[in-house]
Amino acid sequence: MPPTRRTQKERSAATRATLLTAAYESLLESGYGATTVGHVQQRAGVARGTLLHHFPTRGALMAAVVEDIIERRLQVLTVERGELDPPITSWDDVVDLVWGELQSPPFTAALELWVAARTDPDLLEALLPLQERIFATVHHSVIRLSGADHARAPMLVQFTIDLLTGSYLAGILQPRAGTSAVVEAWKRTLRELDR
Known part of the structure; x- marks a missing residue:
């Protein structure tokens, strides 16, 4: 046939x-x-x-790459809580997942575009409509994966994303001593704040 x-x-x-x-x-x-x-x-x-x-345009191509990253390549956005191995059962697991995603190739590619958009007006124009969608999608996905249902969960997720992103960026050119201690300290802090 x-x-x-x-x-x-x-x-x-x-x-x-x-x-x-x-x-x-x-x-x-x-x-x-x-x-x-x-x-x-x-x-x-x-x-x-x-x-x-x-x-x-090149900007349209790069914006489509970002959409592709959102839709297919960032694990934190595409998996369900029970699908992960090991599964997400605590804030420690959420921190590990976000920290791993920040060090992944998809985040590296997205970061490359975000930095370039600062001085490239065409790229900036193409990415601006996606920015809030990305931030909202990441935030919603991490809340969903955390399984936390109390009023402070959205703020704890935002703190987690912001702290880990800053820690990653601070060591992007050269790994910084003490970064893993910061990540572990944040896990302990989250356990306290989640009570």
């Missing part, structure tokens, strides 16, 4: 996914400066017109 021919919609979705993967991998390997439309086009193995059909 001959293979089923893909529809135009399926071919378009596959091309889009290939372009997003090429852009994502380029960001990780070479950074934003080297992730040009031409570089992504070559890496994906498509014609320039094909890339421009899907993403008419």
